[in-house]
Structures are given as structure tokens and as C-alpha cells.
Amino acid sequence: MENFKITVSIIIPTCYSRNSVQNSVASVLNQNYPNLEVIVVDDNNTDCRNNLRQLLGNDRRIKIVRNSKKHGASQARNFGVNVASGELITFLDDDDCFMPGRLKSMVEVFNTVGNDYSFISSGRFTETGDFSGIELVCDQKFGRISMNDVIFSNNIDIGVLIKRDFFVELKGFDENLNSLEDWDLFIRALKIKDAYKIKRFDYVASKTDSDYRVSAREHKGYFDIAKKYGSQFGKKWICTMNAKGLLLSGRLSLGVVLLLSFKSCSIRPLNVYLSAKYPRTIRTLKKYIL
Structure with missing residues (x-):
């Protein structure tokens, strides 16, 4: 029972x-x-x-x-x-x-x-x-x-x-x-x-018109998390978190994301940018290719 x-x-x-x-x-x-x-x-x-x-x-x-x-x-x-x-x-x-x-x-x-x-x-x-x-x-x-x-x-x-x-x-x-x-x-x-x-x-x-589950402070949260765990999770992780924070703050340009990807030797920061800009295309690629 x-x-x-x-x-x-x-x-x-x-x-x-x-x-x-x-x-x-x-x-x-x-x-x-x-x-x-x-x-x-x-x-x-x-x-x-x-x-x-x-x-x-x-x-x-x-x-x-x-x-x-x-x-x-x-x-x-x-x-x-x-x-x-x-x-x-x-x-x-x-x-x-x-x-x-x-x-x-x-x-x-x-x-x-x-x-x-x-x-x-x-x-x-x-x-x-x-x-x-x-x-x-x-x-x-x-x-x-x-x-x-x-x-x-x-x-x-x-x-x-x-x-x-x-x-x-x-x-x-x-x-x-x-x-x-x-x-x-x-x-x-x-x-x-x-x-x-x-x-x-x-x-x-x-989900309401005024709250799409992304708070006005959430972009700062990614920067804080990156600082807290960066030494444990490494450069690729730090750059990805910074890319997410910059995206939510409206400051993630293609140039910045390419720099983060180059710095981290990873496409993860670039994926953050592309997933936001071309969500349907990226979802399709993940489903059938990745």
C-alpha cells in the first residue's frame, strides 16, 4: 500500500x-x-x-x-x-x-x-x-x-x-x-x-501579455550564473551563458556572438543567436540532422 x-x-x-x-x-x-x-x-x-x-x-x-x-x-x-x-x-x-x-x-x-x-x-x-x-x-x-x-x-x-x-x-x-x-x-x-x-x-x-516567463532581470541572472560556476564549467559554458544574457538584454549582435564562439572554440554561443533569430529552421535542423 x-x-x-x-x-x-x-x-x-x-x-x-x-x-x-x-x-x-x-x-x-x-x-x-x-x-x-x-x-x-x-x-x-x-x-x-x-x-x-x-x-x-x-x-x-x-x-x-x-x-x-x-x-x-x-x-x-x-x-x-x-x-x-x-x-x-x-x-x-x-x-x-x-x-x-x-x-x-x-x-x-x-x-x-x-x-x-x-x-x-x-x-x-x-x-x-x-x-x-x-x-x-x-x-x-x-x-x-x-x-x-x-x-x-x-x-x-x-x-x-x-x-x-x-x-x-x-x-x-x-x-x-x-x-x-x-x-x-x-x-x-x-x-x-x-x-x-x-x-x-x-x-x-x-503566459500573459505582460509576462512571457522572461523577467526584466533574467539577463543579469545569466551573467551572475556565469560568474558563480565559470571556474567549474569552463570557457565554453561561460561564453554560452554570456550569449544568453546578451540576447535577453538586446545586445547580442552577430559580430559579438561570432567573437564568443571563436573565444570558446564552440558553436554553442552561435546557436543561441540563431535559435532566437531563426527558431523554426533551427528546430527542424535539430530534429532531422543533429
Whole structure:
């Protein structure tokens, strides 16, 4: 018999986006997993706990806490973990949601192979406007995930299932990073042990006109990641990260990318440029040639 007695804590940081956080929390409360707690972290500049309580209701599984320290996604998530009581934790952005059955599916895999892996993940897709449009995230690998699978790009969503004690051992999210803090956490975890990704598309990332999942600060995140791990991953990796950062900042010209490719003796920086400029052509080449 499967062990569903383990408590899972779901950490949801929010700046009080009314409709989206309500939908996110509802998607968790409607899961068919019996032992869960929802930690909603109020990360707004002003105290919104009363407003959140009125919005989200009095379900005993919901715990609303306020991050009164430095605000930011990493800080809010780490704060949420500190007050969580679950042996297992996972995360959800306040504009995303879980598909039905997600938690139960992940715990089932954890009960079977959890001790062999650093964390459990699953597939994701994006939606626009109440599921009026759906787009699967391409190039997702399933099964065993190693460092080599995420070293140049991250296709793992924030909602990984991870032991709370292991998360604390990793010292949580790096609060010095302005973005890509999830990728950084996965890199540190995978240095210790491989992960496992379930072939089930049940993490829903919302895409809106104002937010295409690329924050205004994400370009700086690539530069920060390059500095943090450059000595470990080498020149080819550094130049590729810098190419991605320059691309997002709008400063990646053909001349610059050719210089980065020459400097790193690699076509990876050039591929960053071409994939953005000619996405369909590059996808076709990867499918039939590479």
C-alpha cells in the first residue's frame, strides 16, 4: 500500500495578485493527496495577510505568513520552507497551477525511488488566457536527470518535490541571485545526486501579455550564473551563458556572438543567436540532422 501519510508543504510566494493566487491555491487544495499544507508567503511591500485570508478562505490547510525581511522570490521561498512542517516540500508560482493528481503522482514516485534521487520533477506546459491556448515546452527529457542535462539550459520547473532536510542542507535558494535561482538550486542538487522527471505534463505555467516567463532581470541572472560556476564549467559554458544574457538584454549582435564562439572554440554561443533569430529552421535542423 502506498504511503500517503507524508505531509507535503507547498510554498507559494505572492505579491497579492488576486485572481492568479486564488487559482493557484485552489489547484493545490483540489489535489487528491490527503496530507498537504499550503504556505502562502505574503511578499508584498505592505501587509496583505488579512486580504489574502479573506480571498483564500479559512481552509485549515492554508497557512498565510508574511516575509517582513528583504523581498524577492528566493527570500520568500526560503522563508516559507522555514515555517513549513512537511517532510517533503514543493513550490508553485502564484500565477501558475497544478493539474489534478500531480502531488499524488509525485509522492508515488518518491515512495518508490525517492532515496535514489535528489528531487522529483515532472513535465510542464504553458497556457494563455484560461487555457485558450496551450503550448508544450519543447526538449524536455524524462526519466533520470543528470548534471549534463541541465548544464546549458534548464527545462525543470520550480515545482520539484524535494526533502525538506535536503533543501536545508543545500542552504535553499541563493538569495544573492536576482533570477535563475531555481536553476542554481538544481545545479547544486545534481552535483550530489541525479534527479528523476516523470513523463506527465501537470505543471501549468501561465503566459500573459505582460509576462512571457522572461523577467526584466533574467539577463543579469545569466551573467551572475556565469560568474558563480565559470571556474567549474569552463570557457565554453561561460561564453554560452554570456550569449544568453546578451540576447535577453538586446545586445547580442552577430559580430559579438561570432567573437564568443571563436573565444570558446564552440558553436554553442552561435546557436543561441540563431535559435532566437531563426527558431523554426533551427528546430527542424535539430530534429532531422543533429
